[in-house]
Amino acid sequence: MSKKAICILSGGMDSTLSSYIAKNEGYEIIAIHFNYGQRTEKRELKAFRDVCENLNVKNKYEIDIPFFTQIGASALTDANIDVPIDGVKPGVPVTYVPFRNGIFLSIAAAVAEKENAEAMFIGVVEEDSSGYPDCTDAFINQIKNAINEGTKEATHISIKTPLVKLHKSEIVKKALELNVPLELTWSCYKEEKEACGVCDSCRLRLNGFAQANSKDPIPYKGS
Template identity: 80%
Template structure:
């Protein structure tokens, strides 16, 4: 591989966090290959649009749109099972019902296969530990264990670093960092429930809106009247 072009695979959902992580990867000098997963989530079509818009913004030439149908078969999450309501009360204890079983582990495994094929040396994922909804697959420890397993289970000359530039940031810090890097936040989508206008009351909308409020910034996407 030419030393002048180092490649990174960015897991890009179309949300604010993964979009900022992708901009950081570009800023770090990587040629980006973007990966997006359609896994039967409620806002699948809207997230896919966000992904494509952001790929255009970043001038990403190579991208993968991967379909993972079995998450809807498993269910057990409000994101993939229409029989489970997305909570809007704002108070949940333990692991939230919006947690999709081992989702990031599966995403990282598939992305590792793509990274090995493409000769990439880094994978970027926008996990946030301190200000997240309490998902067990968003922690430093989980990511470091996955990195070790991936490098153990790939060819000897494959060396992949999993980069989590946002893991210890708050949502407000993420908003400010995104502003600094001129990230087009108007193209991102975070809502768990709606695809036209964001609901403003699900966990993801609440975290996002609170981040903008603390950062003293205005969120450029449309929300339903609250």
């Protein structure tokens, strides 16, 4: 029987690379995607479906989490809060969605228990994470312990974070090395047709490509 892994897949570059690493490690991938009222929800969903097709994923979940728009508090889910376009600044940015990864991992754990999966892959990146508190190694280790404490005795789930210590340039290089279809991915916080190029996510992505001496294959405004 093949070993199974739940891959939390937003359709962005990091989660996509993480999923390809899972495949290369011999896991049967069960992909999970969350529609949580983010500004680029439709474009991210398209990226998820395109990547799943490329990965030949047979089993996938598209899960709606409507309450994030209800609580607001993030520029990604509240239309009244502007997405910052003036560069990464110290502290937790307004694009942080409260406890998002904790909620994603909790739901993914329920799916993992149902599917008898032994691992969950998530593409968190500590160094380039814009200061999000739910992207750190320490947080992932704590929630892994809580998940295994709160599931059946026979359930043993590891949380794999293959990118957590990498810089964006290293992520780009690794993705190119593994022939990850980066043209299918989407990272922009603001736009769905052409990436804005100025939000934190676009800046981090473009900077990663520049440092890796490579060209980003997705379309950007004005380019």
